[in-house]
Amino acid sequence: MRRTNVWGWVWVLLGTAYFLMPLLGAFQFSLEMRRGVLSLLAYQRAFADPEFWSTFLFSNQMAVLTIVVSLALIVPTAFWVHLRVPQWRPVVEFITLMPFVIPAIILVFGMIKLYKSPIMIGGLTLMGPPTNSVIGTNALLVAGYVILAMPYMYRAVDAGLRAIDVRTLTEAAQSLGAGWFTIIVQVILPNLRAALLSGALLTFAIVVGELTLASFLDRPAFGPYLWLLGQHRAYEPAALSIISFALTWVAMGIIYFVSRGRGGQGQVAGAH
Amino acid sequence: MASTALTFRPPRRQISWAWLGLLPFLVFAFAFLIAPAFSLLLGAFRDNQGAVTAKNFVDLTGPFIRNAYWLSIRISAVTALMGGVFGFLLAYALVLSGVPVWVRTGLVTFCGVASNFAGVPLAFAFVAILGRTGVVTQFFHHSLQFQIYQHGFNLYSFAGLSVTYLYFQLPLMVLIMAPALDGMKREWREASENLGASSLQYWQHVGLPILLPTILGTMILLFGNAFGAYATAYALTGGSLPLVTIQIGAQMRGDVLHNPGLGYAMALGMVVIMAVSIGLYTRLQRLSERWLR
Numbered sequence: 234m235r236r237t238n239v240w241g242w243v244w245v246l247l248g249t250a251y252f253l254m255p256l257l258g259a260f261q262f263s264l265e266m267r268r269g270v271l272s273l274l275a276y277q278r279a280f281a282d283p284e285f286w287s288t289f290l291f292s293n294q295m296a297v298l299t300i301v302v303s304l305a306l307i308v309p310t311a312f313w314v315h316l317r318v319p320q321w322r323p324v325v326e327f328i329t330l331m332p333f334v335i336p337a338i339i340l341v342f343g344m345i346k347l348y349k350s351p352i353m354i355g356g357l358t359l360m361g362p363p364t365n366s367v368i369g370t371n372a373l374l375v376a377g378y379v380i381l382a383m384p385y386m387y388r389a390v391d392a393g394l395r396a397i398d399v400r401t402l403t404e405a406a407q408s409l410g411a412g413w414f415t416i417i418v419q420v421i422l423p424n425l426r427a428a429l430l431s432g433a434l435l436t437f438a439i440v441v442g443e444l445t446l447a448s449f450l451d452r453p454a455f456g457p458y459l460w461l462l463g464q465h466r467a468y469e470p471a472a473l474s475i476i477s478f479a480l481t482w483v484a485m486g487i488i489y490f491v492s493r494g495r496g497g498q499g500q501v502a503g504a505h
Numbered sequence: 506m507a508s509t510a511l512t513f514r515p516p517r518r519q520i521s522w523a524w525l526g527l528l529p530f531l532v533f534a535f536a537f538l539i540a541p542a543f544s545l546l547l548g549a550f551r552d553n554q555g556a557v558t559a560k561n562f563v564d565l566t567g568p569f570i571r572n573a574y575w576l577s578i579r580i581s582a583v584t585a586l587m588g589g590v591f592g593f594l595l596a597y598a599l600v601l602s603g604v605p606v607w608v609r610t611g612l613v614t615f616c617g618v619a620s621n622f623a624g625v626p627l628a629f630a631f632v633a634i635l636g637r638t639g640v641v642t643q644f645f646h647h648s649l650q651f652q653i654y655q656h657g658f659n660l661y662s663f664a665g666l667s668v669t670y671l672y673f674q675l676p677l678m679v680l681i682m683a684p685a686l687d688g689m690k691r692e693w694r695e696a697s698e699n700l701g702a703s704s705l706q707y708w709q710h711v712g713l714p715i716l717l718p719t720i721l722g723t724m725i726l727l728f729g730n731a732f733g734a735y736a737t738a739y740a741l742t743g744g745s746l747p748l749v750t751i752q753i754g755a756q757m758r759g760d761v762l763h764n765p766g767l768g769y770a771m772a773l774g775m776v777v778i779m780a781v782s783i784g785l786y787t788r789l790q791r792l793s794e795r796w797l798r
Contacts, residue, residue: 241602248595248612248675252619255627255672258634258641310530317523325527328534330787334779335542336733338750339772342757343541346548346769376537383534438621444736449757459625460740463632471633474626478618485618 259471266468275468288458296440299378300433311390315399329387337445377446382436393428427491434484548769561770577749581731584670589724592678600686616676623673628740631669635660685719715796722789729782
């Protein structure tokens, strides 16, 4: 309808060049470990390190736990807000936006300050300092990740609920004798599949490779490992950065694929 | 009147207890978001001996902390401005300059990925191209006989960190601007052309005024985005650039301020700046929804 503008192409090409440069550069760099020839040596070395696998496994476990906890927390909440307590929507939305105001470094600062001492209610000690035990610290890490991912998870679930007729579905299920648990698990969840997958993959992209929380809570996660590797190696970190980017691509690619045709601006997240 | 209103009201009990369904969420948010933030707030009003004081907030104006804030503000402002301008131009090029749809879809999808590609891997990717032995640095050195590190460029400095931050700032701008530009109705353009307006006049009197809240709002969002960033800066500069987040990290590692309360006050100051920028963003976003929907 409108003539193609030359300046449009100029900006598009400049933008593409800027976006591709670090990736192509890092990729080329990662292949140059053996002098004079291109090789996958950096990748072999990176994968040969058992610590890579243990930290990567740990981060994936944390990601899975985060996804499970945040789905268990956010789905019923968003469902309940839609169906029964719409007057609470501003409060819930405000809380889910709070992680934007409290960045990861502040969150972990507050968590450590609060949870390095025993948990007491009215002079009664409920449990010892959570940061003193592995399980307590892991729990804090997962809780922190749930908080960091909350804005994205809530928005994904909320958008999913908006797209279906929650009330009719719920009333239909109720009239067939379903209880709340059955309604959520067998009626609402299957209808939210695409939204939940988006939320889960986005959470995954945030958690695997996250540095701030993992490093201050002193957990053996992939982010701190990659950072440490970068302090004394050159090529392996570049290789692992490329892998990390590829993983983000895969996650975003699936999100794009499952939410195709729904419009929307794509999801924005990140643990900068 | 009063009696009919009462009859139509659903049973009282149902209303007053339904909010309990939100309890797990509220308790979780309290325990891991609100209480930690609140504990920083309380800590900021304590001195080293644990007595209540407001002196920590006065001490925020000391040169060490003032410099940290100033550096963070400058880098956030610079990257928000550059990300905003270039992001807008790129979004404009993608939406309104007639490039094929696949180019647009491809780049917007890429922006979704790039805005998520941050922290340690991003820093390392930039080291691989613009570090001392990086691919681009070497290219300039060998092919163009130009040593960028001898001409004032340093990746581990303000300029280098800005270039790196732009990698997630610019895509975020594109992701928000592209749908906004899409929302500009063709009728507006046609109407102004029918009234004899030039392209410049259309943008000056119609286009920009409608988009301005979105542009400003998103640039403020970018500001907050950069202001709260820690991992990328830490991975790239290892703490040599004393941003607020970096200093807070140092304070957590080893009480560099020799006053925990001052550290908490510093964190609180950051939350206030973040809250103001996010608040402004939401306000402006709401303003723009009047037209773009």
